[in-house]
Amino acid sequence: MFVFVLSFITYLLLSWSGEALPAYEYVIALIVAAIAYCSLGRNKKSRRYGADGLSPKRWGLFVCYFFGPFLWALVKANIDVALRIITGRVKPGIVKVQSGLTSGLAQTVLADSITLTPGTMTVDVDPENGDLYVHWIYVSDLHPTEDMVYGSFGEWVRRITR
Numbered sequence: 001m002f003v004f005v006l007s008f009i010t011y012l013l014l015s016w017s018g019e020a021l022p023a024y025e026y027v028i029a030l031i032v033a034a035i036a037y038c039s040l041g042r043n044k045k046s047r048r049y050g051a052d053g054l055s056p057k058r059w060g061l062f063v064c065y066f067f068g069p070f071l072w073a074l075v076k077a078n079i080d081v082a083l084r085i086i087t088g089r090v091k092p093g094i095v096k097v098q099s100g101l102t103s104g105l106a107q108t109v110l111a112d113s114i115t116l117t118p119g120t121m122t123v124d125v126d127p128e129n130g131d132l133y134v135h136w137i138y139v140s141d142l143h144p145t146e147d148m149v150y151g152s153f154g155e156w157v158r159r160i161t162r
Helices: 002-015 023-039 056-087 104-116 146-150 153-161
Strands: 093-098 121-124 131-136
Touching: 002 023, 002 121, 056 093, 056 131, 093 146, 104 121, 104 131, 104 153, 131 146, 146 153
Parallel strands: none
Antiparallel strands: 093 131, 121 131
């Protein structure tokens, strides 16, 4: 249901030009939303999106996460990467980080947050135990903790996807 509602609203917002929408736009929005809903494998338990996705608490936490810790980490990472490029202090490598996240949504949000932050990129995720394989621009420890690689992202993702 979440995917259907989100697709419907997104289509209407993208087709809106500031004036009242004609009736056929609503029909097209319904068709697009139905196709998106059916194509996302709603019968698969691991990909089931429920009413939890529409929770105002969850969206509020996500907005706080995005405009708080994520943007701050993004600014710091950009400065860090720029300084490393200028000074040549680069020691890249792939490290395994145990996140402990088991849900697909939580793993995806964390992996995307890591990848969007300069200097790190999620290469692979082990879906059974939530281990992440992260390419890191400066490997200071071969067995890093969550905090060393991606800071408080894990805590926030656990709160958001609970």
